[in-house]
Amino acid sequence: MIPPGLMISAPASGTGKTTLMLGLLAAFRAQGVAVQPFKSGPDYIDPAFHSAASGRASFNIDSWSMETARIEGLVSNAQGADLILAEGSMGLFDGVAIQGASGNGASADIAAQMGWPVVLVLDVSGAAQSVAATALGFKMMRPDVTLAGVVLNRVASPRHEALVRVGMEQAGIAVLGVLPRRKEVTLPERHLGLVQAGEQENLAEVLEDAGAFVTEHVDLDALRAAATGRQQAITAPAKITPPGQRIALAQDNAFAFVYPHLLAGWRAAGAEVLPFSPLRDEAPDDSADICWLPGGYPELHAGTLAAAEIFRNGLRAFAETRAVHGECGGYMALGAGLVDKEGVRHQMAGLLGLETSFAKRKFHLGYRRATLEAAIPGAGIGAQLRGHEFHYATILEEPDQRLARITDSNNLVVSETGTYRRYDGGGQVSGTFFHLIAEGT
Template sequence: MTPGIIVAAPASGTGKTTVALGLMAAFRAQGLAVAPFKNGPDYIDPAFHAAATGRDSFNLDTWAMSRAQVAGLAGTAGGADLAIAEGSMGLYDGVAAAGESGIGSGADLAALTGWPVVLVLDVSGQAQSAAATALGFSRLRALPFAGVILNRVASPRHEALVRDGMAGAGIAVLGALPRRADMALPERHLGLVQAQEHGDLPARLAALADFVATHCDLPAIRAAAAGGIAGPQVAVRPPGQRIALARDAAFSFVYPHLLAGWRAAGAEILPFSPLADQSPDPSADVCWLPGGYPELHAGALAAADGFRSGLAGFAATRPVHGECGGYMALGAGLVAADGTRHRMAGLLGLETSFAARRMHLGYRLATLAAPLPGQAPGDRLRGHEFHYATILAQPDAALARVIDATGAAVAETGSRRGSVTGTFFHLIAPAGG
C-alpha cells in the first residue's frame, strides 16, 4: 500500500490547491512517482493534478462511494512512491447525514485511508494565535496529523512568531510560504479556469514546484506520509460498449474514475467535439454529453448545424444522455448571461438561463423512473450538482425522483423523451455499490 498525505485546510480559499499542486510537481521533479487524488466531487482540480504528476487523479468521495470503492481507487496508487490527496472545503466539512462511508469530508477520508493530514493555514493577520487553530484541527478527532504548512506569511519576523506559537502547541511546521499573488491560479464561477485553457501550464507548474520546494521541508513531508488502503476495484457498469463521448472546452466535466471504470469493463470511448461541429461516431451504441461550460460557448453550439443534425440522427435509434451542461445542450434553448437566447439541440424541451443566476450545489440521490444508459428503472444513483443555471422550463417527463443529502426533494429531476435523457447531477457511483 502506498503511503500518502492529505493536503487540507480550515476553509476554502486558504491556498490548499496551490500547495497540493506545488507538492505534487516538486516531488515529481525529484524523480518520485506521485499518485494524485481529490477528496469529494470536483472535476477541475483533477486535471491540474494529472498535469502536475503525469498520472490520472481519481476522486475519493465517502458520501457517494462505499469503503470498497474508495479502497479500490486508492489502490491505483500501487507502484507510486507517494500519494497526495487534495482536500475539499474545510477538513471537517461535509453534509449532515452520512452516505456510503462518511459525510464526504477530508477527515473521513483521512480516517479511512490512514493518510496523515497536512493542514494549510492562511496566517494573514495573526501570529501565535494560528497555533490555536492548528491545535483544534489536530485534536477534534483522532486523525493522523502530520503538521502544518503556513501560507501567506508576511515577513521573516511574522514567520518566527507563528512558528513560536506552533512550537508551544507541539505542532510541526512543514513549510512557510510567503505571500505571492502570482502563484495563484485564475478562477471563474465553478472554480479554477480549466487546465486545458492554460497554454503556459507547464511553466506555471514548474514555478510552483520551485516555490514550494524552496519554502517547504520536502524530506519531512515525505517522511510523514503513512497509511494507505488498497482493494480490488469495484466494477463500473458502462453505458454502452462503444461510447461516443463529447469532449472539448464546452464538455469536459467527467469523473476520471468513471472513464477508467468504463474502459476496465471493456468499453471503448470515442471522443468527438461539438464545438468543432462534429457528430457522434456512427459506430457507437450510446452517446454521452458530460457537463462543462456550454454557457461560455452557446453561440458556437447554436451554429454547429452538423453536430445538431448528427446528434438528432443518432438519437433516433440509440440512447443519448447529458449531464448538467450536457443536459442543457440537449434542451431547446439556453439564455446566456447577456440575455441572448441560443438554440440548443432540441432533443429535450429544457430551457435554461444564466441571465438570472442561481447557484445549485450539493449531493444528490436519484431513484430512476426510467432507464438511462447503463442503468435500469429503480436503480439508485449518487451524484453531485453544481451550476448557476435557472430552469425556465422542464416540460418532459421526469427521469428520476431526486433528493439532496438531507432527504429533501429537489426540483431538478432530470428529463426523458424517447431515447434521450438528461440530469443536472453528475453521476459518481450507484448507491449501495
C-alpha cells in the same frame, strides 16, 4: 504495494490547498518521486491539474457517495508510485449532516479510512501566535485523524514567521513549510472553480514555477517522511457498469466534467470511448451504441454550439435510434435553448424541451441521490445512484417526462428531476443536472 500517503487540507476554502498541492506534485516529480494524486470530494477540475503536474491520472474519492470498498479500489491505482497525495475539499471536517455511503463527505473521513496524516495549510495573514490555537483544535478534533504538521501560507515577513512559529512550538505542532505572500502563483478562476487545465496556455510554466516555489519553502524530506497509511490488501476498483459497449463521448472545453474514475471504470469493463468535439462541429461516431454529453461550460460557448450544424444534425440522427444522455451542461445542450448572461437566447440541439438561463442565475450545490423512473444508459428503472449538483443555470421550461426522484443529502426532495423523451425509431434522450459518481443506495 500501496505507498504511504498524506491528505493536504485546510480549515476552509481559499487558503492555498491547490497551490500547495500542485507545487508539491511538480516538486516531487522534478526529484524523480512518483506521486499518485487523489481529490477528496466531487470536483471535476482539480484532477486535471493534478494529472498535468504529476504525470499520473488523478481520481476522486468521496465518502458520501462511495462505499469503503470502492474508495480502497480506487486507491489501488497508486500501485507503483512512491507517495500518495490527496487534496481535500473545503475545510478538513466539512461535510453534510447525514452520513452517506461511508461517511459525510468530509476530507477527514478519507484521511481516517486510509490512515493518511493531514498536512494543514493555514492562512496566517492577520494573525500570529493565535494561529496555533486553530491548528491545535484541528489536531484534537477527531482522534482517528492524525495531524502531520502545518504549512504556513501568506507569511508577511521573517518577523511574522518567527511569531507564528513560537505559537506552533508551544502547541507541539511541526511546521513543514512557510510560503511567503506571492500573488503570481495563483491560477485564474471562474464561477465553478479554476479555469480548466486545458485552457491554461502556460500551464507547464505555471507548474514549474509552483514546484520551484514549494521546493524553496517546504521541507520536502520531512513532509514525505510524515506520510503513512493503513495496511490493506490491494483490491481491484469496484466494477462500474458502462453505459454502452461503444460510447460516443462529447469532450472539449464545453463538455469536460466527467469523473476520471467513471472513464477508467467503463474502459476496465471493456467499453470503448469514442471522443468527439461539439465545439469543432463534430457529430457523434455513428458506430457508437450510445452518446454521453458530460457537464462543462456550454454557456461560455453557446454561440459556437448554436452554429454547429453538423454536430446538431448528427446528434439528432443518432437519437432517433439510440440512447443519448446529458449531465448538467450536457443536459442544457440537449435542450431547446440556452439564454446566456447577457440575455441572448441560443438554439441548442432541441432533443428535449428544456430551456435554461444564465441571465437569471441561481446557485445549485450539493450531493444528490437519484431513483430512476426511466432507464438511462447503464442503469435501469429503479436504480439507485449517488452524485452531485453544481451549477448556476435556472430552468425556464422543463416540459418532458420526469426522469428520476431526486433527494439531497438531508433526504429532502429536489425539484430538479431531469427529463427524458422517447423517439419513434427506438431512441431515447435523457438528461439531468445530477452528475453521477457511483451506484448505490
